Amino acid sequence: MDEQTPRLHVNGNLGQVDATVVPRYGGAPTFARLPRWDEVDAADVVILGVPFDTGVSYRPGARFGPSHIRESSRLLRPYNPAQDVSPFAVQQVVDGGDVAANPFSIEEALASIQQSATRVLETGASLLTLGGDHTIALPLLRAMHATHGPIAVVHFDAHLDTWDTYFGADYTHGTPFRRASEEGLLAADSCLHIGIRGPLYTTEDLDQDGDLGFQIVHSTEMDALGAPGVIERMRARVGDRPVYVSIDIDVLDPAFAPGTGTPEAGGFTSRELLAVLRGFAGVNLVGADIVEVAPAYDHAQITGIAAAHAAYELLSVLAQARSAR
Numbered sequence: 001m002d003e004q005t006p007r008l009h010v011n012g013n014l015g016q017v018d019a020t021v022v023p024r025y026g027g028a029p030t031f032a033r034l035p036r037w038d039e040v041d042a043a044d045v046v047i048l049g050v051p052f053d054t055g056v057s058y059r060p061g062a063r064f065g066p067s068h069i070r071e072s073s074r075l076l077r078p079y080n081p082a083q084d085v086s087p088f089a090v091q092q093v094v095d096g097g098d099v100a101a102n103p104f105s106i107e108e109a110l111a112s113i114q115q116s117a118t119r120v121l122e123t124g125a126s127l128l129t130l131g132g133d134h135t136i137a138l139p140l141l142r143a144m145h146a147t148h149g150p151i152a153v154v155h156f157d158a159h160l161d162t163w164d165t166y167f168g169a170d171y172t173h174g175t176p177f178r179r180a181s182e183e184g185l186l187a188a189d190s191c192l193h194i195g196i197r198g199p200l201y202t203t204e205d206l207d208q209d210g211d212l213g214f215q216i217v218h219s220t221e222m223d224a225l226g227a228p229g230v231i232e233r234m235r236a237r238v239g240d241r242p243v244y245v246s247i248d249i250d251v252l253d254p255a256f257a258p259g260t261g262t263p264e265a266g267g268f269t270s271r272e273l274l275a276v277l278r279g280f281a282g283v284n285l286v287g288a289d290i291v292e293v294a295p296a297y298d299h300a301q302i303t304g305i306a307a308a309h310a311a312y313e314l315l316s317v318l319a320q321a322r323s324a325r
């Protein structure tokens with residue numbers, strides 16, 4: 001540990017740089033100004049960045065997502081009143097840096113991402129990944145499956161991402177959950193998309209998605225169900241399976257997340273997303289990603305802040321599980 005940097009230190013866990021001593025806008029931009037992985041002996045949760053966007057079909061730029069989310073996370077404070085937990089005090093959370101993903105070979109990038117994820121999971125730590133485009137969910141699910149068996153994916157997105165191919169390519173940001181399903185990585189009767197909306201190619205997109213076993217909470221259902229109703233649907237769907245949460249930031253309305261590659265009108269507010277994420281407390285959450293943050297289209301860190309807060313709620317859910325043990 002850098003002796004010069006005053007950090008919060010609770011329950012033996014090394015926390016954030018003390019913002020009462022070192023102003024938040026200074027110092028290294030690890031997520032929430034947490035320690036790096038190499039600054040602690042052991043970690044309970046590792047945050048990994050995946051700067052990769054070779055799988056996008058429209059606006060590029062999500063390769064800059066990890067650094068933008070980290071920069072946008074400097075203001076996060078130690079205690080989360082919404083979940084009554086201090087996510088960095090009851091567990092050791094660290095920033096594991098970025099995966100070196102080849103921008104010119106998608107398959108090589110997928111292998112590197114899976115390898116880095118596996119390295120985290122082998123230590124027994126939980127993994128939270130900051131993307132990157134949605135292609136990265138596939139190698140992350142490969143690693144999750146190797147550790148936990150069939151995974152119940154709860155997928156927040158405007159898009160199904162169960163399309164077959166784009167321009168003949170198998171590995172793209174519109175196809176990760178089709179590939180994951182074909183590879184047998186998913187608990188087919190327990191997966192759920194939340195926030196789906198917008199124009200499709202044909203009605204077959206929905207039929208094929210249903211054939212793979214997915215269920216959908218459409219964005220339009222939020223008004224009638226509210227966050228509590230969506231949480232109820234999610235909890236009934238996943239039961240006590242190992243759950244992986246994949247958040248495409250475009251699940252939010254472009255008003256709340258302009259900085260993304262394939263925006264669609266009519267999405268959730270950030271308040272709605274955060275409320276649904278809090279509903280994962282008590283669910284067997286084994287890992288998560290937040291993807292598709294493309295800072296070139298962002299303004300005033302709107303999208304980055306939404307992503308950072310989504311990450312904070314997920315870390316708080318993991319903290320609750322740990323303190324309940």
Ligand SMILES: N=C(N)NCCCC(=O)O
Binds near residue numbers: 262
């Ligand atoms: N944003 C993600 N992950 N996928 C969107 C793909 C939509 C399309 O190109 O038609």
Ligand SMILES: [Zn+2]
Binds near residue numbers: 262292
């Ligand atoms: Zn999307």
Ligand SMILES: [Zn+2]
Binds near residue numbers: 159
């Ligand atoms: Zn997506």
